[in-house]
Amino acid sequence: xxxxxxxxxxxxxxxxxxxxxxxxxxxxxxxxxxxxxxxxxxxxxxxxxxxxxxxxxxxxxxxxxxxxxxxxxxxxxxxxxxxxxxxxxxxxxxxxxxxxxxxxxxxxxxxxxxxxxxxxxxxxxxxxxxxxxxxxxxxxxxxxxxxxxxxxxxxxxxxxxxxxxxxxxxxxxxxxxxxxxxxxxxxxxxxxxxxxxxxxxxxxxxxxxxxxxxxxxxxxxxxxxxxxxxxxxxxxxxxxxxxxxxxxxxxxxxxxxxxxxxxxxxxxxxxxxxxxxxxxxxxxxxxxxxxxxxxxxxxxxxxxxxxxxxxxxxxxxxxxxxxxxxxxxxxxxxxxxxxxxxxxxxxxxxxxxxxxxxxxxxxxxxxxxxxxxxxxxxxxxxxxxxxxxxxxxxxxxxxxxxxxxxxxxxxxxxxxxxxxxxxxxxxxxxxxxxxxxxxxxxxxxxxxxxxxxxxxxxxxxxxxxxxxxxxxxxxxxxxxxxxxxxxxxxxxxxxxxxxxxxxxxxxxxxxxxxxxxxxxxxxxxxxxxxxxxxxxxxxxxxxxxxxxxxxxxxxxxxxxxxxxxxxxxxxxxxxxxxxxxxxxxx
Amino acid sequence: xxxxxxxxxxxxxxxxxxxxxxxxxxxxxxxxxxxxxxxxxxxxxxxxxxxxxxxxxxxxxxxxxxxxxxxxxxxxxxxxxxxxxxxxxxxxxxxxxxxxxxxxxxxxxxxxxxxxxxxxxxxxxxxxxxxxxxxxxxxxxxxxxxxxxxxxxxxxxxxxxxxxxxxxxxxxxxxxxxxxxxxxxxxxxxxxxxxxxxxxxxxxxxxxxxxxxxxxxxxxxxxxxxxxxxxxxxxxxxxxxxxxxxxxxxxxxxxxxxxxxxxxxxxx
Numbered sequence: 001x002x003x004x005x006x007x008x009x010x011x012x013x014x015x016x017x018x019x020x021x022x023x024x025x026x027x028x029x030x031x032x033x034x035x036x037x038x039x040x041x042x043x044x045x046x047x048x049x050x051x052x053x054x055x056x057x058x059x060x061x062x063x064x065x066x067x068x069x070x071x072x073x074x075x076x077x078x079x080x081x082x083x084x085x086x087x088x089x090x091x092x093x094x095x096x097x098x099x100x101x102x103x104x105x106x107x108x109x110x111x112x113x114x115x116x117x118x119x120x121x122x123x124x125x126x127x128x129x130x131x132x133x134x135x136x137x138x139x140x141x142x143x144x145x146x147x148x149x150x151x152x153x154x155x156x157x158x159x160x161x162x163x164x165x166x167x168x169x170x171x172x173x174x175x176x177x178x179x180x181x182x183x184x185x186x187x188x189x190x191x192x193x194x195x196x197x198x199x200x201x202x203x204x205x206x207x208x209x210x211x212x213x214x215x216x217x218x219x220x221x222x223x224x225x226x227x228x229x230x231x232x233x234x235x236x237x238x239x240x241x242x243x244x245x246x247x248x249x250x251x252x253x254x255x256x257x258x259x260x261x262x263x264x265x266x267x268x269x270x271x272x273x274x275x276x277x278x279x280x281x282x283x284x285x286x287x288x289x290x291x292x293x294x295x296x297x298x299x300x301x302x303x304x305x306x307x308x309x310x311x312x313x314x315x316x317x318x319x320x321x322x323x324x325x326x327x328x329x330x331x332x333x334x335x336x337x338x339x340x341x342x343x344x345x346x347x348x349x350x351x352x353x354x355x356x357x358x359x360x361x362x363x364x365x366x367x368x369x370x371x372x373x374x375x376x377x378x379x380x381x382x383x384x385x386x387x388x389x390x391x392x393x394x395x396x397x398x399x400x401x402x403x404x405x406x407x408x409x410x411x412x413x414x415x416x417x418x419x420x421x422x423x424x425x426x427x428x429x430x431x432x433x434x435x436x437x438x439x440x441x442x443x444x445x446x447x448x449x450x451x452x453x454x455x456x457x458x459x460x461x462x463x464x465x466x467x468x469x470x471x472x473x474x475x476x477x478x479x480x481x482x483x484x485x486x487x488x489x490x491x492x493x494x495x496x497x498x499x500x501x502x503x504x505x506x507x508x509x510x511x512x513x514x515x516x517x518x519x520x521x522x523x524x525x526x527x528x529x530x531x532x533x534x535x536x537x538x539x540x541x542x543x544x545x546x547x548x549x550x551x552x553x554x555x556x557x558x559x560x561x562x563x564x565x566x567x568x569x570x571x572x573x574x575x576x577x578x579x580x581x582x583x584x585x586x
Numbered sequence: 587x588x589x590x591x592x593x594x595x596x597x598x599x600x601x602x603x604x605x606x607x608x609x610x611x612x613x614x615x616x617x618x619x620x621x622x623x624x625x626x627x628x629x630x631x632x633x634x635x636x637x638x639x640x641x642x643x644x645x646x647x648x649x650x651x652x653x654x655x656x657x658x659x660x661x662x663x664x665x666x667x668x669x670x671x672x673x674x675x676x677x678x679x680x681x682x683x684x685x686x687x688x689x690x691x692x693x694x695x696x697x698x699x700x701x702x703x704x705x706x707x708x709x710x711x712x713x714x715x716x717x718x719x720x721x722x723x724x725x726x727x728x729x730x731x732x733x734x735x736x737x738x739x740x741x742x743x744x745x746x747x748x749x750x751x752x753x754x755x756x757x758x759x760x761x762x763x764x765x766x767x768x769x770x771x772x773x774x775x776x777x778x779x780x781x782x783x784x785x786x787x788x789x790x791x792x793x794x795x796x797x798x799x800x801x802x803x804x805x806x807x808x809x810x811x812x813x814x815x816x817x818x819x820x821x822x823x824x825x826x827x828x829x830x831x832x833x834x835x836x837x838x839x840x841x842x843x844x845x846x847x848x849x850x851x852x853x854x
Contacts, residue, residue: 071647074599078621160623161597244717247744250642252605252812257820264720264820277608277814402836406823411831474827495824531831 002372002384003056005330009393011283013275019087026091028110028145030173035089035151036100037158037165038076038141039069042124045137049097055371055383072140072163079161080142088154091145099136103143104169105194108177111145113191115178116169130181145171207341212296212427212447215435223518223561224571227485228579230434230519236482237583240265251275255282255401256316261408261494265581269312269478270396272404282398286312291389292428296449298342300428301390302349303452307523308480309394310357310461315478315526317404317468318396320461325354326393327364332385334368342388350390356454359394405468407477409495409529409553414474416491416499416551419542420460420525422484422508424516425450430482431519450523457524460545464526467541472534479525485518485569487527488559493577498558501551503568509546514563529553590636590853592617595625595684598656602642602681602811609811610637613846622656626663633667637677637849640684642744642809651709652747653686661691661702668693669701677849678803679732682745685795685805694805695798696756697763706752706760706796708807712788716746720820721786721808723768723794724775729801730767731852736844738775739768740819741808743786743794748807750789750796757790767795767806802852813842 014023044067051064083089091110093103100116108114118133128136146154151167158165172178177194179187190197220226230236243258253274260268270286288308294301306325314320327350333339354361370386398404426432427449436444467473475495479487484506492499508517530538535549554560559576561569592610596603596619603619610617615637624630632638646655660668672678672693680688685708688694692704711717725737752760760766769792770778770785778784778792785792787807795806816822816837826836 069647070644071599071649074601074644075597078597160627161621162623244719245715247716247718249718249742249744249809249812249818250601252602252608252809252814252818254812255817256823260820260823262821262824274815274817277605401817402826404817404823408824410824410827471830 003370005386007391018084028091028107028171030111030171032090032145032147032171033151033167034104034169035144035146035165036141036168037163039072039138040122040124041133041136041138046132048137053368055369055373057373066137066139068139075161075163076140079158079163083154083157088150089144089146093143095141095143101135105177107145108191111171111173113172113174113176114169115172118179118181120166120168122164122166130186203340204337205340205344206337207345214447215444222568224569227569230430230482231489231576231580232583233430235430236486238581239584241584241586256404260406262496266490266494268406269315272316272398272401274401280400282401284313284316284318284396284398287391287393289391291387293449294388295445296427298346299349300449302346303353304450304523305390305392306353307452307457309392310359311478313394313396314461314465315476317398320465322397323359324362324395325359327361328391329366330370330386330389331368332370346390357458403469405473405476407475407491407494409491409497410474412497412553412555414529414531414553415549417528417547418506418550419545419547421546422506422517422520423522424448424512425520425522426516429519429521450521452523460524463541472538473528474531475529477527479527483519483521489576492559492573496557498554498556498573499551500554500560502562504564505548505550507546507548514568587854589616590850592637593635594619594639594641595622597621597623599645599647600641600643605811606639606641609814609846612814613843613850615850632671636853638671640680640687642682642684645683653683653690657687657690672701677852679849680805681809682807685807688805693803694796696759697799705756708747709749709751710747711749717786718744719783719786722771722773722775724771726766726769727764727797729764730797730804731801732804732845732848733767734848739841741810741842742812743808745807748787750793760796763799765797766793767797767804770794810842810845813840815840
């Protein structure tokens with residue numbers, strides 16, 4: 001048991017302008033009251049942020065974990081929107097890491113100082129030390145800067161919604177952060193020192209690429225069994241069991257759901273939501289997370305993660321010119337030079353990639369010590385660390401949700417095209433991981449991790465986007481884990497139709513042996529289907545791209561992948577689907 | 587003509603109020619979200635509206651049992667007003683958590699017209715977990731105002747406590763009085779016969795929605811407000827492609843809109 005990580009993302013929506021003011025601007029002024037609203041402060045979440053950023057060990061405090069209360073959260077959220085629309089407060093910050101010390105401390109910068117009387121802060125129970133009240137991360141709390149003239153109305157409104165709100169101090173402009181308890185000063189710190197007083201820590205990093213080599217591969221005559229096995233791997237298999245347990249349709253804006261196809265049971269590349277029901281605009285969400293690539297080269301993890309996150313939203317119809325990204329670094333042992341070297345290399349690659357794609361990183365998160373220190377069964381000390389992991393989330397704008405598309409094959413006779421080149425890039429792939437596991441010995445990572453040509457990828461994404469906008473594509477899939485083989489399987493499974501593909505026609509460089517062609521995870525590739533009537537328009541639109549007509553959709557529910565000496569995969573689509581589902585079919 | 591005014595209840599964890607408001611406005615009503623505390627405090631008056639909606643959500647955190655606490659709060663503070671509202675011949679719709687609230691309030695009355703006693707419930711799914719999935723529904727009741735014309739409809743459910751349950755006599759009475767709004771069905775709209783996941787929660791007799799004896803007061807587990815646009819359909823990209831090959835345009839509205847139009851048109 002190590003330190004488990006769960007990645008969670010949220011997207012908020014706000015009006016650009018409220019009461020004639022840009023709604024993202026906030027400005028606490030001297031004299032504004034400091035109001036804390038929502039839940040009460042308890043001993044839960046003391047040093048919560050510190051806890052989540054250090055390794056888990058025997059002495060880790062149980063109280064560091066915050067106790068959530070969704071109903072308080074929802075009540076507070078509702079009333080905050082009411083207060084916002086009435087223009088009752090000038091600034092707001094949530095009480096996350098560091099609790100009041102951070103929320104009030106941050107807002108104090110806007111006005112130039114603050115005074116807080118801790119005895120006014122509502123607490124869950126007696127017995128909290130003053131510093132605990134100041135830093136507790138108890139949840140569902142917001143801190144507001146409320147002009148005194150608005151205070152009665154603001155407090156009444158919040159009270160009328162059964163939410164607690166309390167004036168705990170006021171913002172000042174004397175450049176001090178002052179905290180008192182029953183009038184007695186317990187903290188009085190210069191604001192500049194509070195924010196910028198921490199001396200820059202110097203760390204040493206050192207990156208050496210780990211030794212790697214390509215595995216010796218035994219050619220097979222048939223890869224049907226391999227495809228079935230790869231489809232059932234945890235990273236690729238159906239997570240319908242989990243997805244169904246989350247409300248993915250609340251607010252009624254769902255356009256492309258997490259599960260698509262004839263039976264609503266194959267994962268889509270991205271989801272699309274229409275956040276305003278009165279508008280046709282949509283937001284596409286997806287992600288790229290490839291820690292296995294990072295084990296070979298952290299820069300490849302970043303380039304491929306960003307390319308994947310972008311490609312996935314482009315595949316459902318997002319405009320490649322209007323994509324924003326988030327970076328989430330979950331690292332381990334970030335005091336060791338090698339880990340820091342990996343971190344630096346990842347960050348540098350992120351910088352180059354986002355500039356290349358013109359897709360800004362607008363938010364993110366890091367957690368640097370995902371290590372567990374404990375003892376194994378025989379009492380020996382043990383350290384378990386997560387692999388350095390970069391998660392890139394993508395958020396792409398869709399101008400008209402009615403043009404979104406899905407990856408499922410839709411009609412027999414449609415043409416199947418591969419767009420983008422398949423290369424000898426199985427390093428860190430699902431195929432190699434399966435090879436290693438099936439032999440049961442050493443992990444097979446390989447060497448040739450996928451590389452990204454950003455200008456070429458971006459040009460391709462623009463063309464694919466245009467084809468989607470002009471409604472030339474019937475289906476579009478971003479190729480990712482498991483490569484072409486899994487891509488074909490998903491198109492067929494989702495449409496419950498067959499495909500017959502000539503593997504020889506797939507654009508590849510150099511000419512690849514069949515297993516590499518099938519399972520390489522080369523980036524920036526798509527599989528699309530096109531109605532025969534659109535063939536000319538499509539091919540003209542793709543001119544200049546490495547693309548080829550490689551097969552057809554068939555009525556028989558059989559996936560046939562032809563090699564030079566006959567079929568190398570011949571699988572019933574429903575059997576593939578069974579393999580895809582059985583791993584997590586609870 | 588004057589648009590009927592629709593009161594969409596909010597507060598305490600209700601979270602389908604915005605789309606329910608949109609749905610009624612889209613259907614030609616004049617909808618307004620009103621916090622239950624504003625009704626209790628008299629800031630807003632129920633008598634000013636023609637339709638009352640209990641939307642979906644997780645009111646009071648689903649504590650005790652879904653819908654139970656909100657039902658008690660409504661009954662204790664607004665009980666008389668709601669009974670008068672019913673007596674005035676007005677309409678009530680409850681969706682998902684709103685249906686749970688209505689069931690626990692007792693609003694889904696039997697033939698005797700008692701709107702205060704709980705005789706049926708919606709409780710934990712047979713699967714024992716929350717599930718979001720689309721279901722096929724077949725209209726049953728001829729008297730239900732809300733389901734008119736929606737003979738066959740495909741809608742999402744999203745709940746952990748959606749299993750309709752009641753004693754045999756109550757179920758028999760509900761069926762005898764033509765109070766079953768929709769039943770869960772298969773793709774051909776034949777009865778689900780309790781088969782999971784067609785009947786997603788194990789509801790008795792595949793019952794997905796129930797109205798009162800007048801047909802005006804109606805609650806259902808599936809979410810019609812989540813199918814207001816054609817693009818909400820889980821397979822709309824396929825349907826669009828097939829229509830396109832036949833040279834037909836893609837519809838804009840989703841089938842769920844019908845339910846809301848039925849409510850609004852009742853007052854035309």
